[in-house]
Amino acid sequence: MSFRISYAPPADDTLAKMGDGDAFRDAMARTLGREPYGHASTAVKRERDRREATVSGAIVLYYVSGSVLTVTVVRLVPLP
16 A cells, blocks of 8 residues: 655745755655655654654655545755
């Protein structure tokens, strides 16, 4: 089972400014797209579906919707 990855406008804007957006999207599909509760992610404020993880040199804040198999990235913070 794989999850669809969608990007909220602020995250999409940040992704557009990142150097290699295609590589990042591939890394997201390989990690959070396959197991959004894994990949060393942590729950934010004890909400199971509100998560944070580091993927391919960026901190990713996202929400998981198990009923529609979607990971929605709301914020990206590229690491220096």
